[in-house]
Amino acid sequence: MSSSIDKKWISFGALMLGSGTIYKLGFMKDAFYVPMQQFMGLSHTQIGTAMSxxxxxxxxxxxxxIYLTDKTSKKIMVPLSLLGICLSGLWLSTFPSYEIFLLIYCLLAIFSDMMFWPTMLKTVRLLGSKDEQGRMFGILEAGRGLVDTIIAFCALAIFSACGSDAFGLRAAILFYAIVPGVIGVITYFLLEPDKKQPKTENTGSGMSEDIAKIKMALQNKFIWLVSFNIFLVYSVYCGLTYFIPFLKDIYGLPVVLVGVYGIINQYGLKMLGGPIGGFLADKALKSATKYMKIAFLITALVLVGFAFLPHDSINIYVGMTVTIFISALVFSMRAIFFAPMDEVDVPREITGAAMSIGSFIGYLPGAFMYTIYGSLLDGNPGYAGYKMVFLLMVGFAVLGFLLSTYILKKIYK
Structure with missing residues (x-):
């Protein structure tokens, strides 16, 4: 039993390292949004288009x-995806044309989202029991936040030490590329091969077992409900990016301090929001869905108030504090938004397919929300554009509150 527990946490730690580094290049705008505009010649819309x-x-x-995660072992999928990120980052460090920049972002998406993320989610769910789901995902998010923050501050230090110019940005990108490559090699030796999940009566319908699992997942209405709740959390999350240029454009925060704020806002808050969200969901409310319902409501109310604050006459620290509070709420929901898969009793033998569907629907806003938010800012200069972004985020939070309420009613029935 001791050996089994050790292997569980070794696997968990390896996944935490990988998940804390694999998105650095794809989301380098979190710490380097303004330098990307200055030294790579990118506009709000161009960055948003690349993200979308x-x-x-x-x-x-x-x-x-949906097919790959239940078919390919994590021992192969995780290291291969991290090494792919490394090679893509080396190419990005050459500051290619915008067309090549877009191609590289597509490759980053394939390695991180198609190959790594659903595999990681499946593994974490299977590592924990039903009453550990909130905590497991909360600890994962906190660990990711710690790794994220350390790596991002190191990259920002490299950028600053190298002159805070184009050369410094290139050096930071190289750092972001090399780290996941090294971790990819390490995870190959740390991760155990997948164990086959036992077959059930539902997967023996005369068709292949893999197709049967996919069909089971697609026909499960609760998977779709949870997935659309994730969709709404992620739509609000996409808007958090624009707190970063907001503080520079409206409050005049210096570029390096904007980078520091971006790291805290996008990574550091995972360390706070993850454990708090997991603890409140598992221990206090006994329901991840109930916690998300409450958090959606608070987020909507605070965002409404923030959108109408007189930002030209209030202290910058007020603006920073409110945005950090909003981000903490959203990250606490992000930490646990897959936990309701156990709450609605999704069968464990279709975990891979369920997590892939959840990821497909849940992360869909990434395909268009950054372009929408960026276009609003470029088309409405100054605070007017930011106010539109904030109110759009309010709309998604209200819809999330309503959907969470509906899911809870279904759970109680």
């Missing part, structure tokens, strides 16, 4: 992963 194109590729990647 990557999200579009991820969408179809999640569809492919």
């Amino acid at each position: 194109l990557a999200g579009f590729i991820s969408t179809f990647g999640f569809l492919a992963s």
Whole structure:
């Protein structure tokens, strides 16, 4: 039993390392949004288009992963995806043309979202029992936040030490590329091969077992309900990116400090939001869905108030504090938004397919929300554009509150 527990946490730690580094290049705008504009010549819309194109590729990647995650061992999938990220990052460091930049972002999406993410989610769910789901995903998000923060601050330090110019940005990109490559090699030796899940009566209908699992997942209405709730959390999450240029454009925060804020806002809050969300869901409310319902409501109310604050006459620390609070709420929901898969009793033998469908629907906003938010900002300069972004986020939070309420009623029945 001791050996089994050790293997469980070794696998968990390896996945935490991988998940904390694999998205650094695809989301380098979190710490380097302004330098990307200055030294790579990118506009709000161009950055948003790259993010949305990557999200579009991820969408179809999640569809492919419905088959791959239950068919291919994590011992192969995880290291291969991390090494693919490394090679893509080396190419990105050459500051290619915008067309090649878009192609690289597509490759980053394939390696991270099609190959890595559903495999990681499946493994984490199977590592924990039913009453551990909130905590397991909460600890994962906190661990990711710690790794994210350390790696991002190291990259920002490299950028600053190298002159905070184009050379510094290139050096930071190379760092972001090399780290997942090294971790990819390490995870190959740490991860155990997959164990086959036992067959059930539902998967023996005369068709292949893999197709039967996919069919079971697609016919499960609760998987779709949970997936659309994830969709709404992620739609709000996409808007958090624009707190970063907001503080520079409206409050005049210096570029390096904007980078520091971006790291705290996008990564550091995972360490806070993850454990809090997991603990409240498992221990206090006994329901991840109930926690998300409450968090959606608070997020909507705070965002409404924030959208109408007189930002030209209030202290910058007020704006920073409110945005960090909103981000913490959203990250607490992100940490546990897959946990309801156990709450609605999704069969464990179709975990891979369920997580892939959840990822496909849930992360779909990445295919278009960044373009929408970026276009609003470019088409409405100044605070007017940011106000539109914030109110759109409010709309998604309200829909999330309503859907969470509906899911809870179904669970109680």
